[in-house]
Amino acid sequence: MTLQARTQTSYWLETAPPGAPAPVPAGDTTVDVAVVGAGIAGLSAAWELTRRGRSVAVLEAGRIAAGVTGHTTAKLTALHSLVYDRLRRTRGTDAARLYARSQTDAIRRAAEIVDELGIDCEWEEAAAYTYVRDGARADEVRAEAAAAREAGLPAEYVTETELPFPVAGAVRVTGQAQFHPRKYLLALADEIRRRGGLMYERTRVVDLTEGEPCVLTTENGARITADAVVVATHYPVFDRALLFTRLSPRRELVLAAPIAEERAPRGMYITPEENTRSMRTAPYGEGKRLLIVTGEHFTPGAGDDVEERFERLAEWAGRHFGDLTFTHRWATQDNDSTDSVPLVGPLHPGSRHTYVATGFGGWGLSGGIMAGGLLGELITGGTAPWRDLYDPGRVASVVREGTEFLKHQAQVAGHFVGDRLPPLSGPSVTDIAPGDGAVVHAGGERCAVYRDDDGQVHAVSARCTHLGCLVAFNRAERAWECPCHGSRFAPDGQILQGPAVRPLEQRDI
Helix, strand or coil: CECCCCECCCHHHHCCCCCCCCCCCCCEEEEEEEEECCCHHHHHHHHHHHHCCCCEEEECCCCCCCCCHHHCCCEECCCCCCHHHHHHHHCCHHHHHHHHHHHHHHHHHHHHHHHHHCCCCCCEEEEEEEEECCHHHHHHHHHHHHHHHHCCCCEEEECCCCCCCCCCEEEEEEEEEECCHHHHHHHHHHHHHHCCCEEECCCCEEEEECCCCEEEEECCCCEEEEEEEEECCCCCCCCCCCHHHHEEEEEEEEEEEEEEHHHCCCCEEEECCCCCEEEEEEECCCCEEEEEEEEEEECCCCCCCHHHHHHHHHHHHHHHHCCCECCEEEEEEEEEECCCCCEEEECCCCCCCEEEEECCCCCHHHHHHHHHHHHHHHHCCCCCCCHHHHCCCCCHHHHHCHHHHHHHHHHHHHHHHHCCCCCCCCCCHHHCCCCEEEEEEECCEEEEEEECCCCCEEEEECECCCCCCECEEECCCCEEECCCCCCEECCCCCEEECCCCCCCCECCC
């Protein structure tokens, strides 16, 4: 087994290179709808709105489909681990049915788009499985199979799979799909442009003024005026409803290795055991498949040794799938809502023209396509039977999930309070080895200090520009991460991932 992967770039990014970026021009642009974020949710919303005759501008801080969507494992399924039994117990059977219908509708919608546009995105139908190996948890899976079946999915409880190890029990749902997400979205973006939509990359939006119309301001001072605005930045960069109190960020590691086609399981698998293990395979040349294994989730900035997590994931994959040579390794980030259901709809209770899509809990492909359809209906005056299920303003389910809500708030409050206490001790700049970073106390404040491979020291403020929590260094990915809301920054302080919209401030120590 070889852990040293050839690249730390996502396989999806490497195999679907983008064209030249197109930043927003200076001055003013006016459209019917402005969409902030060009991932699966943002582009799906833009597609639905363009089809309904609306003029649309999509604004992306990085590159199209290169953020969270570009780092997914690319399972398109309505079976989301163990969500249906929980939904049945906390929100009732009708809510579980609506969830299943909306997610299944998203799969159907994606298949229609692939067929309509003739997109070559390695589309494959596959069964999805949620399994456990611990016999004591078999009843959980049996209950999930019953709840999913009651919700309308073709679900069954099984004890046999194509995995190279025995399972105690599994839910199997047939008729699901897997595909190359970036090839799909780049083709969708091209079609949006062909229909008159505007697509701006390297364009970070830093301000939103709500009104009639709404106005977005970008980092370079350009203004976009729109009748409606969709915030689809994964974690909302504008949060006037305090949605961050109901979202918990988590990061997960991904490894990929070629495997002989005859040894490759054809289904999509996930288990909540062993700190999550998820796997599927993708086409990879004659006689081979690419095994994609995910797991080892952790809170960004929690201070865990991420390199050790990669090693544990690699050891697990090698133990079960034989001698592997990993070609790619990367990480992805998700946001969990406190009640396990995404937040899609008005940005806050008083919103009339601003909308949000967030909290997909690791299932952003079906969730993002569902969100695009739902937002298209809301903005154009249509109806969707599941609008109340996903409404960000829902209160009853938050009350029922009070334990998760309070747990998340306690963790964030601990950072807010602890980060403001004077440090009793800590590393000094001289303790930092090349390729490493640490938060040190210098000049009367905490600084995030990184020493590059040549020994040069780079220092920035250690306070996240979102709400001021202290960042921590992720050695494996060489990034500063905020444990409160998941913002991530490069060693020089530039933004890698929101909700922050300003880089960490430079410091001279």
